Amino acid sequence: MSLLIVRLVVFVLLFWVGFRLWQFWQAKQQPNTHLTHQNKGGSETMVRCAECGVHLPSTSAMKAGEHYFCCREHQASFEKE
Ligand SMILES: [Zn+2]
Structure with missing residues (x-):
């Protein structure tokens, strides 16, 4: 037991x-x-493309002065305006 x-x-x-x-x-x-x-x-700080408004990490974004862009095309078209 x-x-x-x-x-x-x-x-x-x-x-x-x-x-x-x-x-x-x-x-x-x-x-x-x-x-x-x-x-x-x-x-990873998220930034907004000044042209199309897409959110992307600051490491892969392009910075031009105060603004961030997702690609060179958007940077160029933003500066044209
Ligand atoms: Zn864009």
Whole structure:
């Protein structure tokens, strides 16, 4: 009878350890995804094309003075006006 109790305790303990490990793994995963999301948002500033109004990252946009453009054609047509 006592052996059955020991087996039950070991089974519960293993289940608890497994559950704690799963919780630990989940907690470890979540801040990482949150951090990378924050980094992505911080490094990529979205700007608006002064000609067509499309939004694009400032790294791939063309800056001409105060204005940003998505391509050279839009920069040229904006300056013509
Ligand atoms: Zn444009």
